[in-house]
Amino acid sequence: xxxxxxxxxxxxxxxxxxxxxxxxxxxxxxxxxxxxxxxxxxxxxxxxxxxxxxxxxxxxxxxxxxxxxxxxxxxxxxxxxxxxxxxxxxxxxxxxxxxxxxxxxxxxxxxxxxxxxxxxxxxxxxxxxxxxxxxxxxxxxxxxxxxxxxxxxxxxxxxxxxxxxxxxxxxxxxxxxxxxxxxxxxxxxxxxxxxxxxxxxxxxxxxxxxxxxxxxxxxxxxxxxxxxxxxxxxxxxxxxxxxxxxxxxxxxxxxxxxxxxxxxxxxxxxxxxxxxxxxxxxxxxxxxxxxxxxxxxxxxxxxxxxxxxxxxxxxxxxxxxxxxxxxxxxxxxxxxxxxxxxxxxxxxxxxxxxxxxxxxxxxxxxxxxxxxxxxxxxxxxxxxxx
Numbered sequence: 001x002x003x004x005x006x007x008x009x010x011x012x013x014x015x016x017x018x019x020x021x022x023x024x025x026x027x028x029x030x031x032x033x034x035x036x037x038x039x040x041x042x043x044x045x046x047x048x049x050x051x052x053x054x055x056x057x058x059x060x061x062x063x064x065x066x067x068x069x070x071x072x073x074x075x076x077x078x079x080x081x082x083x084x085x086x087x088x089x090x091x092x093x094x095x096x097x098x099x100x101x102x103x104x105x106x107x108x109x110x111x112x113x114x115x116x117x118x119x120x121x122x123x124x125x126x127x128x129x130x131x132x133x134x135x136x137x138x139x140x141x142x143x144x145x146x147x148x149x150x151x152x153x154x155x156x157x158x159x160x161x162x163x164x165x166x167x168x169x170x171x172x173x174x175x176x177x178x179x180x181x182x183x184x185x186x187x188x189x190x191x192x193x194x195x196x197x198x199x200x201x202x203x204x205x206x207x208x209x210x211x212x213x214x215x216x217x218x219x220x221x222x223x224x225x226x227x228x229x230x231x232x233x234x235x236x237x238x239x240x241x242x243x244x245x246x247x248x249x250x251x252x253x254x255x256x257x258x259x260x261x262x263x264x265x266x267x268x269x270x271x272x273x274x275x276x277x278x279x280x281x282x283x284x285x286x287x288x289x290x291x292x293x294x295x296x297x298x299x300x301x302x303x304x305x306x307x308x309x310x311x312x313x314x315x316x317x318x319x320x321x322x323x324x325x326x327x328x329x330x331x332x333x334x335x336x337x338x339x340x341x342x343x344x345x346x347x348x349x350x351x352x353x354x355x356x357x358x359x360x361x362x363x364x365x366x367x368x369x370x371x372x373x374x375x376x377x378x379x380x381x382x383x384x385x386x
Contacts, residue, residue: 001031003371004082006073006096008059008089010040014287015088015112018164018363022086023051025364034080036073036092052080058092070095077103084108084371090115093129106374109133111143113284114305118150128153135370137162139285140306160370163309164285165360166294171266173296173351180271187257189271193226194336197272199265199288202233207278207302208243213325214278214332216250222336227252227276230259230268269295273343274335277301277311280323286310289317290358293350298343300331310358316350 003026010016019035020042026033027050034052037043038059047053056072057065073096076082085100086108087093093109100107109130117123130136131151138144138161147159177191189195196215200206208229215227233240240258247253262268269275275292282305289310292299301307303319311317318334321327335343 001026001029001371001375002034002081002083003031004034004036004054004073004076004080004085006036006056006058006085006087006089006092008092009038010035010042010046012041014164014285015110016040016042018110018112019088020046020049021165021360021364022367023049025368027051029368032080034076034082036069036076036096056092058089061091065091066095070098073099074102077105083375086110086371087130087133088112090127090129097129097132106134106377107132108135108137108370108374110137110139111147112139114143114146114282124150134158134374135160137367137370139164141309142282142305143284160366162363162366162370163306163358164287164290165358165363166287166290166354167360168294168351168355171291171294171296171351172270173347179267183267183271187228187259187271189226189228189257192224194222194224195226195228195271195273196276196332196335197228197230197268197274198276198278199230199268199292200277201231202229202236202239202243204239205279205281206231207276207280209246210278210280210323210325210328211276212243212246212250212252212256214329215255216252217325217329218333218336219252219255222333223255225332225336226255226257228257228259228272230262232261265291266295269297272297274332275299276328276332277307278320278322278328279305279307281305282322283307290354293317293347293354293358296344296347296351298335298338298346299350300328300335310353311350312353316346316353 005019023033036054036056054076056069084106085096087096088110111130115127131154136159144161247256269292275297277288279302285306289299289307299311299317301311302322304322313319318331320331
């Protein structure tokens with residue numbers, strides 16, 4: 001089995017993570033893993049895993065890049081007898097689709113996001129390439145419904161829901177207080193504090209403002225509450241200053257902490273009492289809830305998008321109404337007043353939910369099953385593109 005994955009570039013993000021995870025699964029299964037992309041920070045990691053890399057100008061957009069990519073991909077498919085082409089991003093998916101059809105090779109897409117511009121016909125057409133696969137992998141039930149709503153031409157039976165996953169073994173739920181004290185000291189958190197952590201890059205739709213407004217509502221009754229924002233500002237110094245200014249005006253600055261991204265999120269989750277995911281826009285999937293769940297932590301998440309599936313309200317975590325600080329404050333108050341044994345029960349249920357439904361191994365196996373099912377189907381003779 002020879003699979004060609006096509007992405008713009010192997011840079012940080014969910015698309016690259018999925019590409020590398022499937023590469024590892026292909027190599028482990030004795031298959032050939034090919035990746036066509038425009039380099040990237042994780043290209044060396046892909047090569048280390050055993051991928052065969054093919055440079056194409058997929059990180060650039062425009063007609064010239066399209067024709068260059070199509071010609072190059074067609075040559076790769078022919079030279080390496082590629083069995084399936086798997087595209088994970090819109091622009092390179094167009095030449096990948098043309099090249100695959102030109103060689104009568106099955107074409108697979110992974111629909112990674114709820115792309116914008118669906119009310120504008122040209123943008124809707126541009127996005128539609130991700131629904132033109134012989135199989136269209138949706139990364140959540142939310143995305144599967146989104147595809148059916150916005151791409152009615154996509155045969156429902158071709159949409160396969162394969163959620164993203166984590167390795168539960170990487171998350172230790174038995175960290176001691178002594179283990180956490182180093183981080184608490186670094187963040188100026190005391191043992192008696194109740195620590196809410198909002199992981200993720202500092203961008204507006206992640207819900208930092210709602211979290212601050214909710215904190216202001218609960219702090220008079222719960223002065224032990226602390227809120228940590230941990231993530232990369234990605235150059236958004238104005239937004240960081242805006243958050244600090246809002247915290248000051250609300251009178252909660254003393255209870256708000258900022259920290260840079262951590263390479264050891266297991267330790268971050270272990271040091272937290274509760275994880276917040278108050279995204280104002282529905283996330284296509286969102287890895288934080290399943291990472292925190294694997295670590296046995298209670299998660300409070302907006303009740304929309306992928307989080308509505310990964311967090312089971314009242315069982316593995318709590319939902320709140322999106323973009324509603326009062327609803328978020330109510331959920332935070334519930335977490336603060338919940339007996340530790342109940343939080344532990346929810347955390348244990350969250351970990352079991354992840355193990356049952358959201359592991360990398362399951363995602364890898366189901367994706368390989370998609371490839372194998374396509375290879376069993378009859379194929380039409382190749383037709384070269386003009």
